[in-house]
Amino acid sequence: MTLFLQRILDGLFNGSIYGALAVAIAISHRATGRVNLAQGEIGLFGGYIALAMASPAASFVAGAALFSNLPGHPFNLWAATMIAVMIATILAVALQRVVMRDFGESTPQRALNRSIALLICVSAVISSQWGGRARVFGQLFPSGADDYLNVAGARLRYTTIGAWVVVLVSCGLVTLFMSKTKAGLSFRALTDNRGSSVLVGIQPKKLMALGWGISGALAALAASLSASMSLLDSSLMFRTLIYALAAVTLGGFDSLRGAVVGGIIVAQAQTLIPGYLGLPTEMSIVAALIVLIAVLVFRPWGLFGQRPVERV
Amino acid sequence: MAIVVERGSSKHRTHMMILMAVALAVLILAAFILPEYQVGRVNRMWAMAIAIMGLNLVLGYGGLFALGHSAFIGLGAFVTAWLVQDLNFDYWMVIPFSMASAFAFGSLLALPALRIKGLYLVVITIAVAVVFPSLAKIETFGIAEKTGGANGRIIDEKVLPTGLGKALGFTETEPARYRYFLILAMVIVVTFAIRNLLNSRAGRAIIAIRDNETGAAVSGVNLVRQKVFTFGTSAALCGLSGTILALDKGFVAEQDFLFPLAVEMLVGLVIGGVATLGGAFIGAFVIVFVKEFSKNINIDFGIFVLDGKGPFSALIFGVILIIVTFFLPRGIVGSLKPKIMQKVYRIDPKAPPLPDDLSRLS
Numbered sequence: 001m002t003l004f005l006q007r008i009l010d011g012l013f014n015g016s017i018y019g020a021l022a023v024a025i026a027i028s029h030r031a032t033g034r035v036n037l038a039q040g041e042i043g044l045f046g047g048y049i050a051l052a053m054a055s056p057a058a059s060f061v062a063g064a065a066l067f068s069n070l071p072g073h074p075f076n077l078w079a080a081t082m083i084a085v086m087i088a089t090i091l092a093v094a095l096q097r098v099v100m101r102d103f104g105e106s107t108p109q110r111a112l113n114r115s116i117a118l119l120i121c122v123s124a125v126i127s128s129q130w131g132g133r134a135r136v137f138g139q140l141f142p143s144g145a146d147d148y149l150n151v152a153g154a155r156l157r158y159t160t161i162g163a164w165v166v167v168l169v170s171c172g173l174v175t176l177f178m179s180k181t182k183a184g185l186s187f188r189a190l191t192d193n194r195g196s197s198v199l200v201g202i203q204p205k206k207l208m209a210l211g212w213g214i215s216g217a218l219a220a221l222a223a224s225l226s227a228s229m230s231l232l233d234s235s236l237m238f239r240t241l242i243y244a245l246a247a248v249t250l251g252g253f254d255s256l257r258g259a260v261v262g263g264i265i266v267a268q269a270q271t272l273i274p275g276y277l278g279l280p281t282e283m284s285i286v287a288a289l290i291v292l293i294a295v296l297v298f299r300p301w302g303l304f305g306q307r308p309v310e311r312v
Numbered sequence: 313m314a315i316v317v318e319r320g321s322s323k324h325r326t327h328m329m330i331l332m333a334v335a336l337a338v339l340i341l342a343a344f345i346l347p348e349y350q351v352g353r354v355n356r357m358w359a360m361a362i363a364i365m366g367l368n369l370v371l372g373y374g375g376l377f378a379l380g381h382s383a384f385i386g387l388g389a390f391v392t393a394w395l396v397q398d399l400n401f402d403y404w405m406v407i408p409f410s411m412a413s414a415f416a417f418g419s420l421l422a423l424p425a426l427r428i429k430g431l432y433l434v435v436i437t438i439a440v441a442v443v444f445p446s447l448a449k450i451e452t453f454g455i456a457e458k459t460g461g462a463n464g465r466i467i468d469e470k471v472l473p474t475g476l477g478k479a480l481g482f483t484e485t486e487p488a489r490y491r492y493f494l495i496l497a498m499v500i501v502v503t504f505a506i507r508n509l510l511n512s513r514a515g516r517a518i519i520a521i522r523d524n525e526t527g528a529a530v531s532g533v534n535l536v537r538q539k540v541f542t543f544g545t546s547a548a549l550c551g552l553s554g555t556i557l558a559l560d561k562g563f564v565a566e567q568d569f570l571f572p573l574a575v576e577m578l579v580g581l582v583i584g585g586v587a588t589l590g591g592a593f594i595g596a597f598v599i600v601f602v603k604e605f606s607k608n609i610n611i612d613f614g615i616f617v618l619d620g621k622g623p624f625s626a627l628i629f630g631v632i633l634i635i636v637t638f639f640l641p642r643g644i645v646g647s648l649k650p651k652i653m654q655k656v657y658r659i660d661p662k663a664p665p666l667p668d669d670l671s672r673l674s
Contacts, residue, residue, distance in 0.1 A: 035431050037438075099634055109377060112434065113582050114637050116379075120575055121630030127623040238571075242442050245435045253431065280450060289439045296428045296436065 031211020043219025092216025252302025388554025418547020464565025585643025
């Protein structure tokens with residue numbers, strides 16, 4: 001029983017990361033109607049920027065020298081992460097405006113091609129600058145041997161709690177933004193009915209960039225949180241992207257709540273299925289795939305998504 | 313001034329015959345002019361072209377956005393390694409088995425594709441491409457032993473000239489040149505097979521499903537059978553490509569069949585032209601030779617270095633892909649060929665046949 005509880009609690013951390021990236025994918029999907037496969041890499045870029053800002057100039061981290069002229073360098077890890085989140089936001093907006101300018105209008109296949117192009121571009125830049133070996137990111141939350149809560153004999157690490165607080169707070173802020181501001185309202189109008197909202201004067205270009213910006217920030221947060229638990233390496237977010245895509249597919253591409261719940265489900269499947277079947281850990285992605293196919297075959301629109309209704 | 317011919321006329325046929333003869337002569341001569349190393353690269357290009365044609369069948373003509381075809385190439389390569397090394401198969405006897413196993417795997421993947429469409433299919437196939445290399449590494453059922461696991465596996469002898477090859481004067485110091493002709497023969501067979509497939513009932517059905525699934529079903533296309541067939545054939549071609557790659561390299565390892573291979577195929581297909589036959593060759597040329605050329609690039613920008621030997625070549629692919637989607641949305645062949653043909657060599661549709669007894673009308 002304790003082992004079961006421990007596995008559940010271990011899975012919770014990954015759940016927060018997958019949930020955050022899944023929410024990011026869902027938001028950019030709501031903004032443009034197309035999935036952004038480069039989401040994870042944009043976040044990872046932010047993660048490396050945070051690392052470069054928090055590393056002393058003498059260390060062999062590419063980019064550390066670039067930031068060393070700024071006052072206060074090397075930055076505190078939290079400050080570096082926050083600045084990196086902003087940089088990732090700007091990067092995402094810029095990419096949306098330059099490369100994905102007609103993302104919403106072009107054919108789905110062409111939009112996907114371009115987002116794959118973006119995926120390999122950003123990933124090539126990352127792995128040629130910072131690739132080669134995994135790097136220690138530092139700890140955003142106390143994560144020593146004794147930093148855990150005892151839950152009926154199982155360990156709930158502070159990092160897990162912290163990650164969930166960060167993810168839920170940022171998702172809450174996004175929800176608040178969507179429901180309380182004019183921009184958020186027009187964003188929701190755009191996702192609901194593109195044609196009509198353009199007719200009442202909503203500018204889809206700005207909102208598409210806004211959606212990408214928000215999702216870039218969330219992705220950078222996810223990358224930093226994930227790196228602070230383990231290490232920062234150049235394939236970190238691609239792996240996460242697969243799980244997050246599974247999560248957002250489970251939840252339904254339009255639902256933010258669904259994306260978070262999907263993240264939890266995928267992370268639990270990833271720890272529990274290989275754990276109890278005695279499979280090696282690299283098989284955990286198979287577990288995610290099985291859950292994904294099972295859900296898609298029976299509920300192709302996801303657990304929380306809206307069933308598409310075709311007008312005849 | 314454009315040359316104008318009528319489709320299917322004897323003039324048109326003669327021109328096509330001359331064109332094919334010239335192309336064949338150039339391809340044969342190329343093997344003797346190019347240095348041995350470059351011939352090896354061209355072999356890889358042919359293998360990628362076959363794989364891209366396979367992908368094109370599903371993605372271009374079938375309209376199903378599948379991104380997991382690196383798994384089929386990997387399967388073909390691993391089956392080849394296993395049959396040649398453990399079961400002492402003859403090299404060329406492997407091909408039916410690798411194609412059949414890839415066909416089976418592809419048909420299996422078609423089953424979710426019957427229900428799952430669009431974006432969801434993309435997600436599933438990406439997951440398959442990512443899962444496949446780790447499946448090749450697992451110890452259960454002795455899979456890792458057969459595939460070589462994480463270390464990869466050497467296929468003892470590469471294909472060397474024997475019998476006829478020796479009689480034609482190929483020596484063992486130039487195996488790539490010998491293989492070139494065998495691979496070229498396969499490429500020609502595959503190209504004509506696909507061309508004929510697309511003009512056949514099955515090919516029309518594949519395109520009909522892409523254009524309007526309901527309409528195709530109403531017109532009597534069996535959707536399930538047709539989709540399974542499309543996926544299977546596409547996977548079988550990738551399996552063939554995997555066999556060629558494995559025999560040509562003499563080594564298989566799961567690192568060679570990761571997701572980036574699937575992306576490379578997609579890049580090649582999109583650059584060449586989705587749903588065009590010639591696009592596969594241009595795409596394969598670009599993905600193989602851009603990588604070769606980028607090896608010589610090394611630019612120091614002060615804050616960062618562009619080193620063409622490393623992951624940098626992927627950046628070039630990405631940039632080319634973005635540029636192509638902006639300026640040549642149908643790919644090089646799809647966008648440029650109609651324009652060039654209009655100016656240089658115009659094929660008019662066949663004139664409708666005259667009624668044979670015009671005299672009665674007058």
